[in-house]
Amino acid sequence: MAASSGAERAAHTIQELLANPYVKKVVQDQAIRDNARVAYDSAREAIDRVKGSDSPLSAIFDDRKLQAELAAAGKSLAEARGRLVEQGRRKRHWGRRVLLVVVGAGAALALSESLRNKALDLLFGAEEEFDYVSTTAPPAAEPAAAAAEPAAPDAAGPEAAEGPAGA
Numbered sequence: 001m002a003a004s005s006g007a008e009r010a011a012h013t014i015q016e017l018l019a020n021p022y023v024k025k026v027v028q029d030q031a032i033r034d035n036a037r038v039a040y041d042s043a044r045e046a047i048d049r050v051k052g053s054d055s056p057l058s059a060i061f062d063d064r065k066l067q068a069e070l071a072a073a074g075k076s077l078a079e080a081r082g083r084l085v086e087q088g089r090r091k092r093h094w095g096r097r098v099l100l101v102v103v104g105a106g107a108a109l110a111l112s113e114s115l116r117n118k119a120l121d122l123l124f125g126a127e128e129e130f131d132y133v134s135t136t137a138p139p140a141a142e143p144a145a146a147a148a149e150p151a152a153p154d155a156a157g158p159e160a161a162e163g164p165a166g167a
Contacts, residue, residue, distance in 0.1 A: 049065065050066065
């Protein structure tokens with residue numbers, strides 16, 4: 001009975017492992033397995049080179065073959081991890097970014113008079129300074145001056161305004 005309970009536990013453990021998404025990817029993807037194998041082989045050779053040297057520290061810094069093996073192991077591990085973890089592409093949210101830029105630009109134009117003037121100059125051209133010259137003839141200056149002066153009543157009355165001719 002101990003054998004059947006051990007077999008049952010082993011089967012249950014294998015089922016749990018196969019339910020793990022990472023284990024599924026490793027089982028299904030040959031490239032992940034190849035990268036893991038290359039990384040293991042490179043690391044094993046690097047360890048053997050360090051063990052065979054007199055000074056591990058000098059081997060790490062001076063041995064070019066050891067450095068190449070470590071680099072190959074790191075590269076293979078990075079590739080395996082990249083394929084294993086492969087996260088879905090993030091949504092770009094271009095619409096949100098465009099909306100944010102448009103709202104920011106609108107707020108800047110609304111709040112900054114100098115920026116607003118620059119934008120208007122770019123759109124419609126620079127505002128030209130000019131003196132207005134009318135194409136029609138202006139009215140006579142004398143009637144306008146006479147109309148502008150109100151008639152003030154004199155103390156002598158209307159007869160005094162006529163002068164000696166009326167006497």
